[in-house]
Amino acid sequence: MDMPNNEVRNLRFDEYHSGEHLRNATKQAIERKYQDFLIVDVDAHHYESEHHREVFQYIESPVIKRMALESFNRGGRSSFLGGEVGYQDIGGRVTRHWLRKHEKTPATPHKDITTTLRWMDAMGVDYTCLFPTPMLFLGTHPQPEIESALAQAYNRWLCDRILAHEDRIISMLYLPFNDPEAAYKTVKEFGGKKGVVGFMVTAPRYKPVHDNAYMKTYRLLEEMNLPLSFHAAYTWGDQALKMTNRFIGVHALGFMWFNMIHMTNWVINGLPERFPKLKVMWIESGLTWAYSLMQRLDHSYLMRTSDCPSLKRKPSEYMREMYFSSQPMEVPDDPSILEATFKMINAETQLVWSSDYPHWDFDLPGVIYDLPFLSEKSKHNILGGNAARLFNLPLKPVKKIPNVD
């Protein structure tokens, strides 16, 4: 009988540490030698609603600011920003969603800097493009001026409190897309700020991307060489999605649905021809939607060129020049299916890895690194090189992977 000094521990559900939660991910990072090359996460999140008291101080309109602060003081009984029906934590099964309130952080830097760096290092990430969480649903708010006010306040808060103080955290800032003039002013105001590497449109909304009102914003982004991204999400308020009765349904479809519509409008209205140097990225829809939509649009285009006279090439050829974030990456049992998808979207240069951490369906770098059909060079491109070129980031790894036994 052997009685070695094996550590036996009890589980505790009254403490939490972002790095310790990802202890097994850190082991993977060490085993796979992530320290030796750059990893950029183009889509991760924090919970800006935990700092609404700070964020709301940045609201310019005194009337809206008062509404926001009063709403905050009344807590759950108020719905100033609305909300989205859902249960992302799978009824409490994804424990970090409810354990994270126990995480202890020092007084400085800002809590979101500390916790973000903890999970980045644990996972082996050098740079992270940070996005909000509840604001992903703000595009369906019935009052465009509320969306604009909060977008401006959040963007100012993020620049002041987070991006200005931490080089490894970057962001594509929220565009208040329901007010085209406000969207344009947002790019003007924040385009040159430290850590701002582009702008992001939350996909669930009902404004078509080809509306003439947006053209000056696209032109400005193109002139500033800043990418425009569309971050997927769902809304159970959508007429068609209302027919789904479980979160798995509204999530699986919703996260593709809105991006499929925006992509379709983007391409068939010839926006890639009007803005040939504008870099466009599609975030958090996985990859199968693009594989499918390329074939659907090409098939119809050949018979209906009169519907899209601006196009000089097949729709898929324009789509193949855009960028796609990887998460949530579908992993079919047969890897040749995924390999075909990678080929279809020209993954070697256009696919950019993302974690979506800390959300329920996050991916680790291993989803790319462990693929049997990729070369080392391709893995490095997808995990960091492509994003570094897109965001003009240094190629030298700066992560600090913690020691684990």
Place this chain on the structure above:
Amino acid sequence: MAEIFVARADDMADGDRRIVRTNKGEIGVFRHKGAFHAYANRCVHSGGPACEGVLIPKVIELIAEDKTYQGQTFSEDEMHFVCPWHGYEYNIETGVFAGDSKLKLKKYQIVERSGDVYIVA
């Protein structure tokens, strides 16, 4: 293979668990309905700490004889433990993954002797 001490049996009530760090990796030991079960603490999905999540019974759907849906409830027979990273659920008595019965966690033998609980790893 070695026997590794986990706990005094009396110190683990039903529903308790221990995580044991060994040179084979971490192993989760559960006590459920009086019996002990031990599995590798590494999820078949992306390597998460599968044994460190919540315990929750399998969800079952109530379908009447006329095939109409009558709601959902928790199973009284099948307990799951859930990987806290993404929600992969495992049968606590078999270690079989609820989403695909071809997948299961590595199971370790339990030895009870003189009121002590050991795993063989």
